[in-house]
Amino acid sequence: MQPVPNISAYCLISPNKIFLDGQIIFEHPGSAGIFLDKTYDHLDFPYPKFYKMDNLCKLGFLAVEILLKGRSHEKKYSDSETGLVLSNSHASLDVDLKYSKTIHSGASPALFVYTLPNIVIGEISIRHHFKGENAFFVFKHFDGNFMAEYVSGLIENKLIKSCICGWVDILKEDYRAILFLVETGGGENKLPFNADNLNKLNESEHG
Amino acid sequence: MRNVYVTADNIFSPLGKNTFTNMDSLKKGITGIQLHKTNISPEPFYASLFSPEEKRDEELITYFERIIINSALDAMQQIDFDPGNKKNGFILSTTKGNISLIENLSDENIPENRVSLNTSAGIIANYLGFVSEPLVISHACISGLLAIITGMRLIQSGVHENIVISGADLISTFIFSGFRSFQAISPGPCKPFDAARDGISLGEAAATIILSANKTPDAILLGGGSVSNDANHISGPSRTGEELFLAIGRALNQAGTHADEIDFISAHGTATRFNDEMEAKAFHLASLSEVPTNSLKGYYGHTLGAAGILESIVTINSMRDNIILPSFGFKTPGTEMPVNIVKELKQEKLNKCLKTASGFGGCNAALVILNY
Incomplete structure (x- = not known):
């Protein structure tokens, strides 16, 4: 019998606040753009590519950075053993609106490349050398049932051993990310990885 | 693990409105790629496009949604598919959906809800009669293949018995200008794997494949x-x-x-x-x-x-x-x-x-x- 997957950590980013495993770890006033840049400054590591990213990528990138900080995740798993399964409601509409304005005045390739929601998976993969299974789904609301079913299937079929899954959504000033680190085993604060726990953590105010 | 069978399909493209007519064109060596002068781009370009007369939005259904509905209906009719069964699912694969709706509009006039991929999926699934929630996959150029792989997995794990998987995109100014800004568009018809290949040609189509846990005669x-x-x-x-x-x-x-x-x-x-x-x-x-x-x-x-x-x-x-x-x-x-x-x-x-x-x-x- 295979070991049951657990949630070893979860990170919630909602306007102007960040929570890790339910505990607030950072807050800063200002617009979405300012808040995301301040979070990057706070994390204090050099990654100049961050400034090229659109806000959806920045949001997902930072949530994963916080989720994996100090965990030596890349030492525990080979490149292809970590999956990335993300979802949201607005796809890439936030940057679509910005790109759309450049169409008639010299279309911007630097913006166009971000007009696909799965680019956030690409940015996270480049940073952490994740080469495993990945998928981007669009839902009206976070769907813990689907997420648990899909990710459990990938683990059961031995396609991955760990997964970062959840929700990364932004449209203008309205943003929310809740990402879960799923592993077979996991740390001391582990919770069973199932639909109930995903939905419960998503609905609780502090992640 | 359960076997996953292909039970019906449709291709709705400028080469034909069902799989048979498309296969017939392909066997005859006919391509859909032609030189087009349209309002998509100031300069003429090579692409495989539906005719501008066809590409009309209806009051409640956009042309993007219409081609998916037509494609899915043709495939579903081949096997008398029952969308009213909760174990029968629908997956929509698209990169940009109704993105043309946001072109040339100022921010306050953007129909955020109408351009949402969830809205399109809901309209299509509802029209087709599905009672299960549609699933939307938007994963760049692998969207269609990922949708099939996901459908296969959902049947293998028993979530669905049968699943209709449809994909489509229309070529808008938004999409064309982006690929052109990357200098990715070939000046002529595209030449895959050729020594003189110099970029892509874009194309419009909808396609539908139906997967099932139940064995079919041709297996x-x-x-x-x-x-x-x-x-x-x-x-x-x-x-x-x-x-x-x-x-x-x-x-x-x-x-x-x-x-x-x-x-x-x-x-x-x-x-x-x-x-x-x-x-x-x-x-x-x-x-x-x-x-x-x-x-x-x-x-x-x-x-x-x-x-x-x-x-x-x-x-x-x-x-x-x-x-x-x-x-x-x-x-x-x-x-x-x-x-x-x-x-x-x-x-x-x-x-x-x-x-x-x-x-x-x-x-x-x-x-x-x-x-x-």
């Missing part, structure tokens, strides 16, 4: 599928092809087969210099260099969210007809790693085939299709 089934990421660059493919190779290896493994048993490959073959080279390297790593291979982009252009579904359907119907279609637009080998690109229509018994796709964000997908 085409999905053996296995996998997805990987290059972890290298968001807009350029891997330099080594190792990650597509990784996805191919897992798909073959899941299907319980080996490279030497693969009879045919339907490649992504966008006709950019880097994509085709990367694929050639991946096929080399997978010991698939000598397997007859084609790209269908020379007939349809790059149909984005429809591509993986449309090209899988052509592969499946090639298996039914025991033919290999030539790679339209290919004359002279032009990849560093040699690949066996098919130049002429061949009669061949096809038992095991491979379909691949790659896209922005560094994503790759591979699917093994079996004929028993």
